[in-house]
Each structure stands twice: as structure tokens, then as C-alpha cells.
Amino acid sequence: MEWNLRSASEMLSALRAGDVSAVELTDAAIAAIERDDAAINAICVPDFDRARASARDADEARARGEDRPLLGVPVTVKESYNMVGLPTTWGMPEYRDFVPAEDAVQVSRLKAAGVVVLGKTNVPLGLQDIQSYNEIYGTTNNPWNRDRTSGGSSGGSAAALACGFGALSIGSDLAGSLRTPAHFCGVYAHKPTLGLAAPRGMTPPAIPPLPVESDLAVVGPMARTARDLSLLLDVMAGPDPLTLGVAHEITLPPPRHDNLGDFRVLVVDQHPFIATGAAVQAGVNRVADALAAAGARVERHSPLLPDLAEAGRLYAQLLVSGNAARFPMDTYEQLQARAAELSPDDQSLEAVRLRGIVMSHRDWLEVNIRREIHRHGWRQLFEEFDVVLCPITPTPAFPHNQDEPDLTKRRLDIDGVDYPFFDQLLWAGLATMPGLPATAIPTGRSPEGLPVGVQLIGPALEDRTPLRLAELLEQELGGFQPPT
Numbered sequence: 001m002e003w004n005l006r007s008a009s010e011m012l013s014a015l016r017a018g019d020v021s022a023v024e025l026t027d028a029a030i031a032a033i034e035r036d037d038a039a040i041n042a043i044c045v046p047d048f049d050r051a052r053a054s055a056r057d058a059d060e061a062r063a064r065g066e067d068r069p070l071l072g073v074p075v076t077v078k079e080s081y082n083m084v085g086l087p088t089t090w091g092m093p094e095y096r097d098f099v100p101a102e103d104a105v106q107v108s109r110l111k112a113a114g115v116v117v118l119g120k121t122n123v124p125l126g127l128q129d130i131q132s133y134n135e136i137y138g139t140t141n142n143p144w145n146r147d148r149t150s151g152g153s154s155g156g157s158a159a160a161l162a163c164g165f166g167a168l169s170i171g172s173d174l175a176g177s178l179r180t181p182a183h184f185c186g187v188y189a190h191k192p193t194l195g196l197a198a199p200r201g202m203t204p205p206a207i208p209p210l211p212v213e214s215d216l217a218v219v220g221p222m223a224r225t226a227r228d229l230s231l232l233l234d235v236m237a238g239p240d241p242l243t244l245g246v247a248h249e250i251t252l253p254p255p256r257h258d259n260l261g262d263f264r265v266l267v268v269d270q271h272p273f274i275a276t277g278a279a280v281q282a283g284v285n286r287v288a289d290a291l292a293a294a295g296a297r298v299e300r301h302s303p304l305l306p307d308l309a310e311a312g313r314l315y316a317q318l319l320v321s322g323n324a325a326r327f328p329m330d331t332y333e334q335l336q337a338r339a340a341e342l343s344p345d346d347q348s349l350e351a352v353r354l355r356g357i358v359m360s361h362r363d364w365l366e367v368n369i370r371r372e373i374h375r376h377g378w379r380q381l382f383e384e385f386d387v388v389l390c391p392i393t394p395t396p397a398f399p400h401n402q403d404e405p406d407l408t409k410r411r412l413d414i415d416g417v418d419y420p421f422f423d424q425l426l427w428a429g430l431a432t433m434p435g436l437p438a439t440a441i442p443t444g445r446s447p448e449g450l451p452v453g454v455q456l457i458g459p460a461l462e463d464r465t466p467l468r469l470a471e472l473l474e475q476e477l478g479g480f481q482p483p484t
Helices: 008-017 022-040 048-063 105-112 155-163 179-185 226-236 278-293 308-321 329-340 349-358 361-384 421-432 464-477
Strands: 043-046 074-078 116-121 145-149 168-173 188-191 218-223 264-267 297-299 387-390 411-414 417-420 438-445 451-457
Touching: 008 022, 008 226, 022 043, 022 048, 022 074, 022 116, 022 155, 043 155, 048 116, 074 105, 074 155, 105 116, 105 226, 116 155, 155 168, 155 179, 155 218, 168 188, 168 226, 179 188, 179 438, 179 451, 188 226, 188 464, 218 226, 226 438, 226 464, 264 278, 278 297, 278 387, 278 438, 278 451, 278 464, 308 349, 308 361, 308 421, 329 349, 349 421, 387 421, 387 464, 411 421, 417 421, 421 451, 438 464, 451 464
Parallel strands: 074 116, 074 168, 264 297, 264 387
Antiparallel strands: 043 116, 168 218, 188 218, 188 438, 387 451, 411 417, 438 451
């Protein structure tokens, strides 16, 4: 296998053994980008000159006897992270010339670990789509089928990994933005427990990079192997040095088990609000069968599982409620009027989202109480099970859909039946709403040859449990395969 498609762990072993240099790894990655990225458009902001300089510095440091967790490994960074010397636009044309004055916390941690940053990866406008395209940088295509999306909002990072444009990448996840692109592109991603990794500097250009705690959003690692996810998470994890980091350190507990047959897994593959497509169902079944064949306890029903319908509604409300403060007053008043016209009997997700946008702080507190009840339900479930196995979205990567700018009017085809476009976020929200860790893993291909993934949801702050299961399943299922 070519160096640019090797895992970060393999690269580090070779670097430490003297079998390859950081300059050689960097040149191999840049050559792949220059050869292939014109058709994929994953790297929206290349930084090759500084990358080569960083690679030379890494080789010199290693020659002096230094070793750091990621010394000399080429990586990419999602465009939405602040990085000195490069623009941070979030795909918004009015900020095409914005260059931040300091690095995001996670960029600083990557640099301290010794990485070589090749450049930044593409995102949707404002990170607000399940596709990655914008007026500044254009559209990122899926490496497996260029007529289809790579996902969003970390779609550029997922496509870059699949093509060998760097061994690792960092992204973010509020509505599946790590997990969905990984699923669409056939790579790995991990949504950490809420609050585990400091997000400061993964900030819209109009907002100062302050150490604000997020209600739902996280930052996390992406890679071509499950082991590499753990390697990168170890670099990313820890509180912000401006807040809890003054007094706290993070020590994650070890995984609950080290052998595949010891895991207790609950399979959840049906949702009351949306169908599960046949290709995704087959991927879930493939993982469940591998677990059962290895001797793991696999169940498909449990009274301990929190109510999925209520979980979906809570997630929909919490997801949209944070946006209302940034709406112009006239827009907000129009939405209030529309919400007032809804029938009290209308409990569709569209109605729930509309009410959520304009709900009062008092109503939000009530929703938050319901979330805490769900969190407690998950704690009880994880006394009986170690991991929940479920879909990430209902389908493999869908065709590019840019004709309808209003996302609320788009539709998603699931095996010939149309559903509201945003309803595909329900599976991602299953872990996001209670703040649980979730690891996205590839499981194989659809009949059309598209990647299919699933997610492994674990107990809060026990991120190493789904990550370890992902490593073991990688050995059983074969893991990442480059696009053909």
C-alpha cells in the first residue's frame, strides 16, 4: 500500500524505525492531493509550503532524539477551525478574507504533538448542511461516486482521508457532522462525550473564540483505522486551559472489555419516525452477526432503551433552539406567528422544530429536564449493556442536492419513499442529545458500491469502550478500503 494510504500508527512505527521520513510522507500526501483532488475538491485551503517546512522540522527533531505522539504525521484540519495564517470562513462569502490571530485549542494541541498540517478541508455554508459545498470553495464530491455527496459538515475531511490526503483529520459534530461523512466515505470517526475535548477556536468568524461550553456540539477525530481514532483522541481530550483546565486533567477509564466475545451489545435498527434503508440494515446485520459469531451477547430489544420518539423530539427542539438568538427580529417574529398557527395536535418533527426555534427559556428548561431524565435512562441501560449498535443515517451517500436552497423543503429518498431531509438526523441525535460518545465504523458496501457505516454508542466518559469495540470489529470486518 502506498505511504499516503497507510494509517497514522503505521507511519509512526516507520518513522521511529527510520524506514521513512516526515518529508517523504508529506511529499507522498501532497502528490496524491495534486494528482487526485481536482476531481474531489476536499482540500479547500492547501498549505504545502508550511507543511514541507514542518516536515523538515519534524525530521530534525527526531534526529535529535525527540519523540512526540504524532511527530511527522501529515494531517488535515476542518476549515472551521482557526489556524494562524489561513482563512477561516465557514464557507460564508462575507468572511472570505478573515484570518484569525490565534490557533484553535485543537490546532495548538496537534502542533504540540508534532503533526504536519497539509491544509484545511471543505465545509458547507455555515456548517449547516449534510453536504459540503459553498460559494467560496465549491463542492466536495464523494470519492466512491462523484455524483454523490461526501456528507457534511466534515465532508471535506472524510473525503480527504478516503483519498489518502493525510492520515488523520479533525472535525466537529452537532448533527452527525463527524459520523455521517465517515459513513458516506468509508472511514472512521469518533464523536466524543460532550465536553471531553475543548472546542475553543472552532468558531464562526464573526464570534470571538471564547471558551464557551456547548449544549450539543463536540470536536473530534477522524481516521482510516479505529486505532488511529484513539491515538488522535488522546491528543485532543482535555478541558480548555482557560477554564476547567486550570485545575482539572482528564483520565478516561479503560474499555470495559478487550475481547470481542465479552461485549454486551444492544442492536437498535428501527426508528418510529423514519425508515431504515435496506443497505444500512444490511450493514447493521453484518456487524451484529460478527458480534454473535464471536460469542458476544447481542440483543435486539430492551425495556431499558429510552423512548426513541421522545428522544427525537427533544433532540429536534434542542438542535434548533440555539439558532434563534442570531435570527433578525423580523424573521423571528414571522416564525413566532407560524408556530402560533400550528394545531396543538400537530406533533410532526417539522412542527416540533418550528416550536423549538421560538420556545421561551422556561420551555427550554422543561425540555432540558426531560433530557436529564433520558440521560439517567441511558445510565441504567449501560448497566446492562456496554454498547448500542445502530445506524448513522438511513441511507448511503445520496446524490448531490443543491437545487433547493431551503433545507426544510428538501426530501430524502429511502428505498423509493420520500422523507423530510432533516429527519435523517434522528439517528445521529440519538447519541448527541444525551451527550454520549459514538464511534462510526465502516461495515462494507451497498449493492451500488457505496460505503455503509454504523455507529457504536457508549456510556458517557467511557469513550474507550466503543473505540475498543471498533478496533476489534475492524479485525473481523476488514475496515477501510480505498475507493476503486
